[in-house]
Amino acid sequence: xxxxxxxxxxxxxxxxxxxxxxxxxxxxxxxxxxxxxxxxxxxxxxxxxxxxxxxxxxxxxxxxxxxxxxxxxxxxxxxxxxxxxxxxxxxxxxxxxxxxxxxxxxxxxxxxxxxxxxxxxxxxxxxxxxxxxxxxxxxxxxxxxxxxxxxxxxxxxxxxxxxx
Numbered sequence: 771x772x773x774x775x776x777x778x779x780x781x782x783x784x785x786x787x788x789x790x791x792x793x794x795x796x797x798x799x800x801x802x803x804x805x806x807x808x809x810x811x812x813x814x815x816x817x818x819x820x821x822x823x824x825x826x827x828x829x830x831x832x833x834x835x836x837x838x839x840x841x842x843x844x845x846x847x848x849x850x851x852x853x854x855x856x857x858x859x860x861x862x863x864x865x866x867x868x869x870x871x872x873x874x875x876x877x878x879x880x881x882x883x884x885x886x887x888x889x890x891x892x893x894x895x896x897x898x899x900x901x902x903x904x905x906x907x908x909x910x911x912x913x914x915x916x917x918x919x920x921x922x923x924x925x926x927x928x929x930x931x932x933x934x
Contacts (some may be wrong), residue, residue, distance in 0.1 A: 839923025
């Protein structure tokens with residue numbers, strides 16, 4: 771039936787998190803069962819939600835920054851009333867691939883740790899002087915949160931996501 775969440779969709783990229791002026795986050799050290807938000811709420815219609823179902827079976831991430839440099843990004847997920855769960859950590863290199871103006875695309879993304887099975891957390895085109903992409907299986911999560919825990923030379927970062 772048309773309009774049901776079981777259908778496959780391909781969404782456009784949207785900025786879901788940004789850092790300006792070298793501001794970084796700290797990953798939590800306590801994990802109370804009180805999560806009620808994130809950078810993405812996958813039940814919102816803009817993120818593929820329809821009622822209590824989500825079409826965001828898989829999320830694909832692109833990262834841009836300025837100037838060229840590096841970052842560490844921790845990706846976490848949660849459900850309402852549950853704890854933040856580490857999905858993976860990413861070592862990101864903002865290289866010479868121009869997005870627009872001073873903004874550069876991440877051309878290298880390296881998974882430095884994963885909580886989920888390696889087959890559900892993937893990096894594509896890393897280190898090839900092209901936009902590197904990171905994707906993971908978002909089934910079972912309502913909220914996705916990005917923690918930018920470290921920046922080297924790069925001062926501004928944008929994290930884009932799309933669901934499919």
